[in-house]
Amino acid sequence: MNAEAIGGVFSAAHQEFTGWSARLWRPLGEITTAVARPAPGERVLDACCGAGASAIPAALAVGPGGVVHGIDVAEGLLEHGRREATALGLDRLRFVNADVLDWRDDSPYDLVQCAYGVFFFPDMDAGGRRLAGLLRPGGRFVVTTWLRDGMARLVPIGVAAAAPERPELAEHLGGANPSERVDTAEKVRAWLSSLGLREIRVEQVQFTQPLHPDDAWPFFLSAAMRGFVEGLPPDAVDRVRARFERGLREAGIDTLDGSSLIGMGRLPG
Template sequence: MTSTGIGAVFDSAATQYAEVSPLLWNRIGEATAATAAIRAGERVLDVCCGAGASAVPAARAAGPHGHVDAVDLAAGLLAHGRHRAAAEGLRNVRFVQADATTWQDQPYDVVQCVHGVFFLPDMDASVTRLAGLLRPGGRLVVTTWARGALVDFGRLFVEAVEHVRRARVAPPASGQAASRIDGEEELHAWLAARGLAGVTVTRFALRIPLDAALAWRVVLGSGFRGMLAGLEEPAVERVRAAFARLLRERDVTELDATSLIGAGTRPWAG
């Protein structure tokens, strides 16, 4: 999927994304910002920022003398982020509709990305470039799904979509990229290969009680929504019904949203 296509998917998901944020995205974003250990006065770049799940806590930590650039392609999500920041009285964060792969401003003390690197066109080259926007000694923090997270949920959703489409559904390229860094050792090695020093990886365990209504909001408020593209409303409703039935029959009652948070430092020259 192109960058434009990804932005369109998350634009359409903006309302449901915001609805599930308190249970899902905000909790992961808070954990990421805490791992980044942002200090007062620091400059932060939040890539694939969504509705501000990690950008808002970063802005709180950076304080009035710090600054956060929150970048995403989805205008609808950015609007939610601006509203949330305004509600908290945060004036040190700006939400910008832009392509992270061409973002030029620098240097930053922290660059962070929560569940977004696997959507970038070339994950390796893009994140190496982002690391280059750090000042020497600056920190790059990347959050990705842990191995096994969302697997049962995603498998049943794909089964429901295939039942309605009556055809096999190709797995998204983002899932293949994410699987490369879904273990502690793999994420550690991948960040080190981006030229970072002192790499650490932390597991953030998160399991959310799940019913059919919440499961559908997660679908509509995440990248899973893209698998509904091209379906008319009656077909989408059949997918929803089939998904609810499968969740009930397979006794899936929680969402495993466990994440890995990897962090490393740009070395000082020489």
């Protein structure tokens, strides 16, 4: 999907997405920010910020003298972030509806962080270099990705559930998921190094919770998998839901595994 299509899917998913914020996105955003450690007065870019799960903690950390720009293509999610930032009095946090790969600002950033966004870039390497290029010399680039055999286990089940209604998805059955490029500590370390970063470290975070059957479909609709059912008639959506829930049962998946990797590197200089 291109940036416009991704923005449309996640804007449509805003209700389900933010319904998962307290259970999933905000805790992981807080952990991302804890590893990134934005300091008072710093300038921060939060790429693919969604509803602000890591942008809001970053704005709290940089204090009144700092600046945080949260950039995302999903206006529906940004609206949630703006409302929360306003309620918290975070006027140093600015949410912008834009493709972050086209984003430019007058001054470089001390920190660029991107939680669960790099595998949506049309070219992950070019996108990573673009973000790293927005740093000042010595600035930090932080990326959060899904750990292997965790969240990615759901995607093939979602594809298989939707493929009978969307034959074009059949080519993705058994295919590689872009997140597989950065789903181990070694891969994240190598990828950050390929961007020209140094002093690289990678933290592994274990994060699991029960996945009740009634919560499985709202999670499907909160994620990129929603794009599989956009535009389908209600009866077709019901069939996809039944297949997805059956697929989870057959795979023995009753846990949502959000275990993640958080990698950080510095731009030389």
